[in-house]
Amino acid sequence: WRLFSLLAVMTVFLSACGEEYISTLQPAGAVGKEQFNLLLFSITIMTLVVVVVSVIYLYAFVKFRRSKVGEDHMPKQVEGSHVLETIWTVIPIVLLIILAVPTLTSTYKFADVAAMDEVDENNEKVALTVNVTAKLYWWEFEYPDLGIVTAQELVVPTGEKVYFNLKAADVKHSFWIPSIGGKMDTNVDNINKFYLEFDEESEDLKDGVFYGKCAELCGPSHALMDFKVKTLSPEAFDTWVASMKDTEGQTADAESTDLGEATFAANCLGCHAVTSVTGMPTGAAMGPNLTTFGDRSHIAGFLDHTKENLVKWIDDPEEYKPGNLMSGKYNELSDEEISAVADYIMSLSVEQ
Numbered sequence: 001w002r003l004f005s006l007l008a009v010m011t012v013f014l015s016a017c018g019e020e021y022i023s024t025l026q027p028a029g030a031v032g033k034e035q036f037n038l039l040l041f042s043i044t045i046m047t048l049v050v051v052v053v054s055v056i057y058l059y060a061f062v063k064f065r066r067s068k069v070g071e072d073h074m075p076k077q078v079e080g081s082h083v084l085e086t087i088w089t090v091i092p093i094v095l096l097i098i099l100a101v102p103t104l105t106s107t108y109k110f111a112d113v114a115a116m117d118e119v120d121e122n123n124e125k126v127a128l129t130v131n132v133t134a135k136l137y138w139w140e141f142e143y144p145d146l147g148i149v150t151a152q153e154l155v156v157p158t159g160e161k162v163y164f165n166l167k168a169a170d171v172k173h174s175f176w177i178p179s180i181g182g183k184m185d186t187n188v189d190n191i192n193k194f195y196l197e198f199d200e201e202s203e204d205l206k207d208g209v210f211y212g213k214c215a216e217l218c219g220p221s222h223a224l225m226d227f228k229v230k231t232l233s234p235e236a237f238d239t240w241v242a243s244m245k246d247t248e249g250q251t252a253d254a255e256s257t258d259l260g261e262a263t264f265a266a267n268c269l270g271c272h273a274v275t276s277v278t279g280m281p282t283g284a285a286m287g288p289n290l291t292t293f294g295d296r297s298h299i300a301g302f303l304d305h306t307k308e309n310l311v312k313w314i315d316d317p318e319e320y321k322p323g324n325l326m327s328g329k330y331n332e333l334s335d336e337e338i339s340a341v342a343d344y345i346m347s348l349s350v351e352q
């Protein structure tokens with residue numbers, strides 16, 4: 001009963017998380033749904049085992065309790081039983097096979113990425129591919145066939161398979177979008193591949209996004225290493241792609257001062273790319289790509305998207321994300337310069 005009450009509490013707790021769509025128990029895509037069904041199936045089998053074993057245990061307790069015959073009565077002594085041993089060896093083996101077959105089938109199905117390289121008659125890739133690079137403590141998303149690189153926000157169309165090449169730049173991380181599917185390790189030495197499917201547009205969700213997490217302990221800011229997933233209709237996705245490639249439309253607005261732009265160019269561009277200034281970098285830059293930073297929902301992945309927070313972040317990143325690679329680099333900037341840089345970065349937007 002303790003186990004059951006614990007499970008009940010966990011269910012309530014997990015369903016409370018549901019509103020933000022960060023739960024495996026609230027699947028929103030074909031892969032997530034299949035993983036959820038697999039979870040239910042395994043729990044059902046395991047619950048049956050617990051029930052059957054408990055019943056037999058209680059039965060033995062009652063049936064073989066001390067009898068009233070008398071203190072000196074010696075019950076019949078049994079030593080070994082081939083029949084029983086065979087039964088309780090075969091049953092778990094059968095159960096393990098029943099659990100293993102669908103688990104392995106699903107695992108290898110999602111890792112079947114042969115369609116990733118398919119091309120149409122114009123020799124253009126059919127499937128959408130995203131190269132994911134996990135870094136301390138942020139995520140880079142590169143769309144190799146579209147020439148786009150984003151950071152912290154993954155934008156994908158609904159209704160098609162999206163193929164992922166996963167790798168890490170520094171230490172081992174793990175890519176997980178709980179309600180969509182995963183998780184899959186990102187390693188430094190090899191590329192892991194799988195696909196996910198996004199069924200619902202994220203616009204109507206509580207925060208307008210699905211939440212993604214790093215699911216492998218990677219350092220002091222592991223718990224802060226998350227990302228947002230925006231799922232768009234295919235038409236809206238095409239519009240987004242066009243806006244990301246339209247560097248004209250991305251230039252900072254009039255409110256941003258020359259000081260901000262100059263300070264940014266002198267101190268930040270070495271690590272952070274901005275498409276309207278640098279062009280779309282083909283590979284990974286040191287720090288997150290800040291193109292369209294003004295349109296993002298969070299700063300550093302979790303701070304509210306306000307100028308005050310951005311100033312605090314630039315002033316002392318270590319305070320907010322211990323161990324991140326930007327820490328301790330910009331202490332020499334004056335308050336005026338930091339404020340101007342923050343204005344400039346906040347004005348980088350394609351939604352002007």
Ligand code: CUA
Pocket residue numbers: 134135137172173174214215216217218219221222223225
């Ligand atoms: Cu990256 Cu945990």
